[in-house]
Amino acid sequence: MSRRPWVVRHPCASLLLLALLGLLGWGWQERVALGAFPDILSAYSAKEYCSCRYVMHNDAEYCRGYVRQFLPLSELRDEAERKRVSASGLGRSHSAAWLGERQGCRLEP
Template identity: 70%
Template sequence: MNRRGFVRRHPFNTLWLILSVVLLGWIWQERVALWAFPDIISAYTAKEYCSCRYVMANDAGYCRGYVKQWLPISGFTDDAASKRVTVSGLGRSNSAVWVGERQGCRLLP
């Protein structure tokens, strides 16, 4: 009787299974950071745009290009009257507001 192991008969399936288990283990270990990631995109964009526009006094078009990322944002509001920027992306929304000349911009809770 010819007995060959699963690994020898299906080397690619075995490799795929091992890689899947390793990837799932990594995802489980980094679950807190991965859960926070969507917030980072909109918060970073709002804060950096606010700083670019209202602290550094750059043109709105320049600042939009400055904060552009490879991940798309779904909403962007620049309220020049109140110097408040709201950005939505990956299902999360964050706002930054200009506090003052010495304090710059800060994220709103």
């Protein structure tokens, strides 16, 4: 009696295992970029909301909807009197502030 190899007996499981190994290899190669993603989420959201609200002069609810349609946030705080926005997501927070008509909004360090 001839036994076939495991790979031949379980082709779907073999393909799934191969795909998982490929995904792990890709994740390892992109580990720096993947590690930066939580910062990108909150920084992008703070800057986009600030620009929407204070550069384009849109309504606050419109800008909240605009920012949230792309990325999920845990908090978005708009300090209208200071024209400053803080966004938090995936455990990271960033702020952006309106500098003026010619400068627009800038991320704060």
